[in-house]
Amino acid sequence: xxxxxxxxxxxxxxxxxxxxxxxxxxxxxxxxxxxxxxxxxxxxxxxxxxxxxxxxxxxxxxxxxxxxxxxxxxxxxxxxxxxxxxxxxxxxxxxxxxxxxxxxxxxxxxxxxxxxxxxxx
Amino acid sequence: xxxxxxxxxxxxxxxxxxxxxxxxxxxxxxxxxxxxxxxxxxxxxxxxxxxxxxxxxxxxxxxxxxxxxxxxxxxxxxxxxxxxxxxxxxxxxxxxxxxxxxxxxxxxxxxxxxxxxxxxxxxxxxxxxxxxxxxxxxxxxxxxxxxxxxxxxxxxxxxxxxxxxxxxxxxxxxxxxxxxxxxxxxxxxxxxxxxxxxxxxxxxxxxxxxxxxxxxxxxxxxxxxxxxxxxxxxxxxxxxxxxxxxxxxxxxxxxxxxxxxxxxxxxxxxxxxxxxxxxxxxxxxxxxxxxxxxxxxxxxxxxxxxxxxxxxxxxxxxxxxxxxxxxxxxxxxxxxxxxxxxxxxxxxxxxxxxxxxxxxxxxxxxxxxxxxxxxxxxxxxxxxxxxxxxxxxxxxxxxxxxxxxxxxxxxxxxxxxxxxxxxxxxxxxxxxxxxxxxxxxxxxxxxxxxxxxxxxxxxxxxxxxxxxxxxxxxxxxxxxxxxxxxxxxxxxxxxxxxxxxxxxxxxxxxxxxxxxxxxxxxxxxxxxxxxxxxxxxxxxxxxxxxxxxx
Numbered sequence: 314x315x316x317x318x319x320x321x322x323x324x325x326x327x328x329x330x331x332x333x334x335x336x337x338x339x340x341x342x343x344x345x346x347x348x349x350x351x352x353x354x355x356x357x358x359x360x361x362x363x364x365x366x367x368x369x370x371x372x373x374x375x376x377x378x379x380x381x382x383x384x385x386x387x388x389x390x391x392x393x394x395x396x397x398x399x400x401x402x403x404x405x406x407x408x409x410x411x412x413x414x415x416x417x418x419x420x421x422x423x424x425x426x427x428x429x430x431x432x433x434x
Numbered sequence: 435x436x437x438x439x440x441x442x443x444x445x446x447x448x449x450x451x452x453x454x455x456x457x458x459x460x461x462x463x464x465x466x467x468x469x470x471x472x473x474x475x476x477x478x479x480x481x482x483x484x485x486x487x488x489x490x491x492x493x494x495x496x497x498x499x500x501x502x503x504x505x506x507x508x509x510x511x512x513x514x515x516x517x518x519x520x521x522x523x524x525x526x527x528x529x530x531x532x533x534x535x536x537x538x539x540x541x542x543x544x545x546x547x548x549x550x551x552x553x554x555x556x557x558x559x560x561x562x563x564x565x566x567x568x569x570x571x572x573x574x575x576x577x578x579x580x581x582x583x584x585x586x587x588x589x590x591x592x593x594x595x596x597x598x599x600x601x602x603x604x605x606x607x608x609x610x611x612x613x614x615x616x617x618x619x620x621x622x623x624x625x626x627x628x629x630x631x632x633x634x635x636x637x638x639x640x641x642x643x644x645x646x647x648x649x650x651x652x653x654x655x656x657x658x659x660x661x662x663x664x665x666x667x668x669x670x671x672x673x674x675x676x677x678x679x680x681x682x683x684x685x686x687x688x689x690x691x692x693x694x695x696x697x698x699x700x701x702x703x704x705x706x707x708x709x710x711x712x713x714x715x716x717x718x719x720x721x722x723x724x725x726x727x728x729x730x731x732x733x734x735x736x737x738x739x740x741x742x743x744x745x746x747x748x749x750x751x752x753x754x755x756x757x758x759x760x761x762x763x764x765x766x767x768x769x770x771x772x773x774x775x776x777x778x779x780x781x782x783x784x785x786x787x788x789x790x791x792x793x794x795x796x797x798x799x800x801x802x803x804x805x806x807x808x809x810x811x812x813x814x815x816x817x818x819x820x821x822x823x824x825x826x827x828x829x830x831x832x833x834x835x836x837x838x839x840x841x842x843x844x845x846x847x848x849x850x851x852x853x854x855x856x857x858x859x860x861x862x863x864x865x866x867x868x869x870x871x872x873x874x875x876x877x878x879x880x881x882x883x884x885x886x887x888x889x890x891x892x893x894x895x896x897x898x899x900x901x902x903x904x905x906x907x908x909x910x911x912x913x914x915x916x917x918x919x920x921x922x923x924x925x926x927x928x929x930x931x932x933x934x935x936x937x938x939x940x941x942x943x944x945x946x947x948x949x950x951x952x953x954x955x956x957x958x959x960x961x962x963x964x965x966x967x968x969x970x971x972x973x974x975x976x977x978x979x980x981x982x983x984x
Contacts, residue, residue, distance in 0.1 A: 357726050357836075357900060401897060408894030409594070413887065418903045419724075420890030 348396040349385070353432050355397075358425060359417040367433045370416065374426045381427040400424070435637060436483070436521075436629065439645035439665045450476040450638070452981070453661065453675035455647045455690070456682030458523025459967050460953045460974040462625040463568055464679060465641065467978035469634040476639070476673065477629070478663060480646040480682075481519030485526050488666060489519040492646065492861050493685075495868040499914050501851070506914045511713070513870065516921035517683060521643060522626030524683070524921065530606035530622025531965035532569050534562045534576065534972070538756045538766055539845070539962040545763040546877070548710065548848040549960050552931045552940040561972035568971055569606040570623050572744045576602075580743060588750075590737045591730075593896050597758050597888065600737070601768075603964065604748045648865050650678065650694035650950075657948050658700070664863045679951040679977070684711070684923025687956040688854045689868050691927065691937075701927070701944045706937050708854040708926050711870065712961040713919035715878055716843040718772075720907055720916065721886050723838040725899035728776060731838055734898065735773035736831045753963075754888070762888065765881045768963040769889065770841040773834030780805075780812035781819055781833050836899070840889070842882055843920070843963045847875045854926055872919060879911050922966045924955040942977050953977050 361367055371378065384403075390396040407413065407422035414421060416429070442448075452468060454461045457479035465477045481489040493514045497507040504510075518526045535555065542550030566573055574580060580602075581588040588600045606623040629641055644665045650658045661673045680687045688708040694700040699707055725731035740749050752769040759766065775782055783805050790798045809816065819831055846852070852873035856866040883903075890901035904910065911917045930936025933945035938957050944950040953974050955966040962969075 357724060405895050405897060408891045411887070411891050413890055413894065415903065418905065420887065420894070420901045420903075422894060 348390060348393050349431070351393060352397055352400055353428060356425070356428065358429055358432065359419040359421065361417055361429070361433060364433075366416070367430060370426050371430050371434060373414075374423060374430065377423045378427045378430055381424060435634070435639070436632075436641045436643065439642050439663065439671075440667060440669055442642070442671070447660070447672040447674060448476055448642070448663070449674045450474045451675065452476070452677045452679060453478065453647075453673055454679045454681055455661075456480070456523060456680065456686065456954075457521045457626075457629060457641065457643075458681060458683060459525050459568075459625050460970045461679075461681035462522065462525075462628045463565075463971055463974040464681060464953060464978050465639075466568075466628050466632065467975060468981065469632060469636070469639045471978075471982050473981075474636060474638045476675070477641045478645045478647055478673070479519070479521055479523075479641065479643045481521070482643050483521050483626075483630075485518045485520035490514060492519065492863065492865075493517055494861065495685075495870060496857055496859075498869060498871040500873055501871055504914055506918075510914050510918040511870070511872065513685060513921070513923070517685065520626070521629050521641070522624045525623065525625040525967070528606075528622055528921075528967060529965070531603055532571060532606050532968040533601065533603040533964045534558070535962040535964065535969050536753070536756070536766060538759060539960055543760070546765070546847055546960070548935070551959050552929055558969070558972050558976070561976045562968070564975045565968060565971040568623070568625070568628065569968060570608045571604055571606065571746055572608075575604055575744070575746060575748075591734060591896055591898055593752075593892050593898070595755075597755060597892050598752050599755055600750050601753045602743070602748045602750050603768075604743075604746050606968075608745045609742060609747055646863055646865075647673070647682075647690060648693065648863050650690065650700055652695050652700055652947065655695050655700060655703070656946065658950055666862060675949070677949045677951060677981070679953055680927075681953045681974070683954050684926055684956045685854060685868060685870070687952055687954050688926035689856070689865065692854075692856050692868075693865050701937055701946045701950055703946045704934060706928065706935075708868075709850050709852075710848045710925040710928050710959075711852040711854055711872065711923065712846045712848060712925035712958065713852075713872055714843050714922045714961065714963060715846055715874065715881075715917065716841070716920055717882065717911075717917045718839055718841045720842065720882055720904045720910070721840050721889075722902050723771070723840055723889070723893060723899050724902055725836045725838060726897060728779075728833065728836055730898055731773060731834050731836050732776075732831055734771060734838060735834045738771040739773075739832075752889075754885075758888075762884065764884060764888075765844045765847065765877065766963050767842065767844040767881065767885050769885070770843075772839040772841065773832070774837060774839075776833040776835045779833035780808040781816055781831075784809050784816045838899075840901075842885065844878070844881055844885070845961050845963050847877050848925060848928070848960060849873055849875050852925075879908070882911060882917075883907065922955065922961065924958040924961040924966055927952045927954075927956040928959045929957040930959065941980055942973065951977065951981075 404422050404424045407424050412423045451473040452475045454464050454477045468475045499507050518524045537555045540551040540554045607621050645663045647661050648664050650661050652658050658678050663673050664670045691701050691707045692699040738750050854868050854870050857869045859867045861867055886901050893899050927937035929938050938952050942951050
């Protein structure tokens, strides 16, 4: 009986721990997503009406998009400001290096194309 | 002494040491500088004291674009109405834009064929300084320290200084009133005033109006024997001069020479008169800047708007650095900005309310509660703006929308096919009219897109905003749609060291005709993107001093 109770207790502890870890992880992901979501709301991007354009951009910019996602996931931001600052710097660097193409008559940087894909795909 | 050609008493011909043809900026300065010298000077003006429509008819001709009768040609260049005949010439209605050409404009650039002047900026700099007196500019206007001295920043938006530079261009004329009134009144210097106030000690020095020089007669095409002068009502006389200086502008100088001499015109031994016509390709419609916020847009428009600087007014613009142009094979290009007022902004609403109250337009006052509250909520910013209007030389900061118009103006690549030639049709005085065939090179047509990309990168890097292009941009440029010329005709009697490359030498004397000089934008081998008049003025002073010296 005692053994069963102990097992149950350990199980509960373990379960609570997992829930706690899961909760904080979930919090972290939603928080990071909201950073990105907020940023996407703020930034001035063209609005492609044609879905095929986004697919074409995805194919064209695939490598940069994957790199952007990986950079983004590997970075640990403590605040929305820190996140915005990181992203603005990245965008500015693209513009500085002339890494720009025309989308819907607007000059857009490589990183912004990745943001366009995230927003519209 | 100012005389009507029709009222010249005797039937004798006119005689003088120097005959200046054309009473615009160059002619007025030359007359003023030479009038008290050892020379007896006559200034001939085709129009009357004031500008009259009948005389404008003499400007009529034909326009072709890339050799074609393009449907957009009349929108591209209105060369009948922007050139004025009358004392003061085109300064009777010019915008007054003054800035010296840049160092790069005088250099031979490998990527621009036929670029390079026989003189350099340093050769002209002392004469720009002297020209300030005529253009009513303070002596220190080009001193770069001026930005700091009056509390301005030349790079308010933190744009990449390796790429671009904010430059000043002044409007000719001292400010006699507040800057807002001066902008509305458009009060650039009219050079007519120098002629009307001219008090020469030598009574033989004369300004003769209604006197069109229709041709120059030369037996051997090496020396001008005399000129034929006509008035609109049929009076004709000969003018004999030791030297003739043509100052009648980019079109008329070439037209007179092509109508003169024997066979192929005068000073045209190498078929260069009228060729290498240079305009200023420009457009307001081919791109826009969408600023990231209204605040950035307001800051930008404030930065690039009209400012009172000392006794003058200036509208800064953006130019590209010499090294950057060299690295990216750019044409020298100027960019100006224009905002759209944000009518929902509390400052705009408050200004409108003030205007209506001052003008007692009480009926117009229809302030909603929301608008009233927005004024109250933003009262600090409004008061700060009022204070700024009174205390800061840059004046009030008007709130604008995110969308900003961009005005593009570039130099044109010199090319032989861009030219003025004579039409078979004649005008009222029997002169052949001109055909202007404005030819652009591929580089002229590609430059706007290159500039747009560099602006996009510059503004993107500084987090200012994005460049949005017009639909079908390249097609529109190729078809001269919203892509035109300005009233700055240049290049048709270009200056060169060798007679194989030009019509006049560095002293503006013809390579082929001993007693012929040209002082006009027609001598520019390349034409920068800035207004030509200030440089024409500097060249006129340089020529006057040269003639007095020799």
